[in-house]
Every structure is written in C-alpha cells, then in structure tokens.
Amino acid sequence: MNLLDLFLATAVQQPGHPLIITARDEYTYGDFKLLVDGLIGKLKAQGVKPGDCIGLHYPNSPEYIGLVYAIWGCGACVTPIPVELNPQEKRQIFQHIAIDALLSKTNIIADVAAVQTGEDIIISEQTAFARCIKYLEKPAGFTRLNPAFVRFTSGTTGTSKGVVLSHETVYERIQAANDGLHLDSSDRIVWLLSMAYHFTVSIVAYLTYGCTILLAPNAFGSTIIQLAAKHKATLTYAAPLHYNLMAQDQGSQALPDLRLAIVTTAALDPAVAEAFYQRFQIPLNETYGIIEVGLPCMNLDKPREKRGSVGKLLPAYEARLHTIDQAAGLGEIQLRGKGLIDAYYEPWQERHDILQKNGGWFATGDLGEIDEEAYLHIRGRSKEVISVGGMKFFPQTVEAVLESHPAIQEACVFRYPDERLGEIPHAHVVKTPGIDELPSPKDITAFCAEHLAEHKIPAQITFVDRLLRTASGKLIRNASQLQALGNMNA
Secondary structure (H helix, E strand, O other): OOOOHHHHHHHHHHHOOEEEEOOEEEHHHHHHHHHHOOOOOOOHHHHOOOEEEEEOOOOOOOOHHHHHHHHHOOOOOEEOOOOOOHHHHHHHHHHOOOOOOEEEEEHHHHHHHHHOOOOEEEEEOEEEEEOOOOOOOOOOOOOHEEEEEEEEOHHHHOOOEEEEEEEEHHHHHHEEEEEEEEEOOEEEEEEEEOOOOOOOOHHHHHOOOOOEEEEEOOOOEEEEEHHHHHHOOOOEEOOOHHHHHHHOOOOOOOOOOOEEEEEEEOOOOHHHHHHHHHHOOOOOOEEEEEEEOEEEEOOOOOOOOOOOOOEEEOEEEEEEEEEEEEOOOOEEEEEOOOOOOHHHHHHHEHHHHHOEEEEEEEEEEEEEEEOOOEEEEEEEEEOOOEEEOOOOOOOHHHHHHHHOOOOOOEEEEEEEEEEOEEEEEEEEEOOOOOOOOOOHHHHHHHHHHHOHHHHOOOOEEEEEOOEEOOHHHHHHEOOHHHHHHHHHOO
C-alpha cells in the first residue's frame, strides 16, 4: 500500500473542503492534490525512484506536507531533517542513514551544504533539490519493508537511532488512534508542533480522515486562542508549553467548539492543567506517544479526575508491567498491538528480533503503574533512574521540589558517577525571571532537605542560562554533555 492513496481517496470525495489554513493562504483538498501531483512530476524528473531515501529539511508549512506525499508518490521514503538542529546534528543523520537526495527550503539549504555532492536545483519557488554524499549503504532488508519514514530519534541519555516505519504500519497506527480521537471532516485542528517530529499519527491521520489543519503563525498564547476561536477549532494538538501560554492569557475569549485538547511531548504539570481548566473550562487530555509504537494511550474519559494519568489503552493495544519495584507497584511498561516498529536502522534490527527478547512485547524503557481503574501512570524512564548506594529514585521527584523554590524557574536533575556510592544526583537550575539575588547552592540544599530524603538531595547545584534539550524539547540527562554546559555557565 501507499499512504498517498489514502489522501487521494479523500481528495476525490471532498475536493472543495479546506485541508490547511495559514495566516496567508488556504488550500482545499483539490488544491493540494494538484500541488502534490506537480511535485511528484518534478521529483521524478530529478531521478527520485522507488527505494530511495529522501531527506526533508523544511520548516512547518503546507509545502512540507506536500513534499512528504510527493516523495511517497515516487515510491521513496522520507527522513525528516529537523531545521531546529545545528549543522553538526544534521550531518550526523546523513552519517547514520543512507540518504540519496535532499529537499530543502532554499533559504536554509546552506545549513546542509556539507552533505551535498553537487549544485542544488530549484524545483519550485522556495524548494531546492540536491544529491547527497552516501556515507553508507542501505541495510539489505530496508526496501522489502515498504518504508514510509525513517525517523532519527532524539536521545536524552545516550545516542540516537533510526526508527523505520512502513506505509502499512503508519496506516495501522492512525486506525488505532482514531478509535479514540474519532476524527472526521468536521474537525479543525490547531497545529503547533514540529512536523519533523510529529507527522505519522497526526498529520497523516488528519488528511486521511478529511480534517482541516489550522497552522499557527507563532506560539503566542493569544495567537493560538484567536486562531482557534476564528476557525472554530475542535481539537488542539500541542505541548504543555503551549497550554501554559494559553492559560496565562488575560482575555475572555472562550473556545466552545474545542472537544479535545491533546497533550503530547512531555509530562503535564498539574498546575498548568488546572490553570487551563480555570481559564477555558476545558480539561487537558494527556496521552502516551512512542515513536516505536504510536499513540497507545489517551486520557479521554476522566481527564480531570485522573489528572497525571495518560489514560487507558486504546482497543488495538495491550500492556503489561515488567516488575522493577514490587513494593512501589512499579514496572517497565511493555506493549503489543497494531503498528509497532518495523525496524531499527542502525544497527539493523527488524520487528521480530526486537520483540522476541520479551516474548512478543515491546519494552518501552518507561516505568509506570496501572491503577485499579486500568489508567496508566508514567513515573519516569528506566534509564533516568538514579541509584545512590542502591537507593533508587526518579530525577523528576527532585526537579519538582527544586521548581517549587521561588528563585528557580526550571530544573534538570541527572546522575553523576561517584566512586563511593556509584551515582549521585547533580542539578542544573534556571533562575526565575525578575529575581535579582540568587540563593546560594547551600541555601537550595537546605530547602531540599526540608522535602527530600538525604540521598535525593543534589550533591552539586549549578545555575545555568538554559537547560539542555533535544530538538524535540526533551531534557537531556547525559552527564558529560551537561557537565560541559555547567562549565560554560560557571
């Protein structure tokens, strides 16, 4: 199968229905079909063929979506090259994935010049095409999988790796997700996230089920609210940051048409959830999204009563907990169901080999618990657990205490090697804006001692200008990277 065919079927059914609305333009499904058809012709003229892997280096825009579908129309596979990455990080993707050619917006193609083998060719007003250096060959089983995407994941504690998703797998995922979302042509979705990181269970689903995408020109709270109100948005798909900005809005504009406010990318602060509810009388729907699995959990039925939970499993999935801490009821979350990963790219490992280690289940690396009503609660990553002399805890526990200090806006706690105890916690903290006099590390340590067991108190606390994050917004907890940042800010 090819995901392009799903879009084409929808476009035939509703050619005049709006597909995407921006601050300047509106494309109908019919308009978009013409755009994609034209791009397919231009890509084929440049020699793009079935089995090729095309890097897509483009910001959020209608063109980004059109290029993805055009690449699929050539029988090729998409590898997103997030524009948010620095040039070295972009080059790393090309060094780990065999990319045949590159599509880039013309004004940023210089950022990837180091991987080009020749002149770039302008194929549309703002789009350039270029052949790339081949650092390695594709794995032997790659083309056989009918790949649609190779996503280079964002590593938080170590190295990244590519996740291969086939057309069939993406289709299974959107079907599974729609058992919870119930998308149809009446839905209008405010879009705020990077398309390079969020596409398969979102954008593809929206175009398959005939929805309208409302592309926000910026992430200001007032802009999001005005956009949603003007176009009668029925769904928002955003990060906690965006909901926090909306909650802080001092206006009175209501959002009566909004039926779901999906939270993704990071854990939701209960204070943000409550502030958003007080402002709009709309609960936030927490979800559990994993690049290797899709969107297996959504908190749809009890978003306020079960705040802090990512909800129940959708019908297409099963979960079990592999016991880590029996006393605490914690275990590693393992999943099985529709749309699981087809392969890891490097080193090459296909689905069967990935799953057989755990008897057919995918081990997420996340730790959690399932309550008496079958709601799943995520407690942290197994790789993030800090063990001080055998006493284990999650860094998020310490971060919550640090962030309750009036002088600290946000914190990142990470493990650091220690000869005597094995590991000890260190912390990077960012000061609250407007604070003139910083508390000393000793003062903060004393504050922590009022709320935390001794082994959880950071042995070193460093004020930094910003916390180190991956391009998708996740906190980086790699000690060597963080120590370098701390030294620069010292």
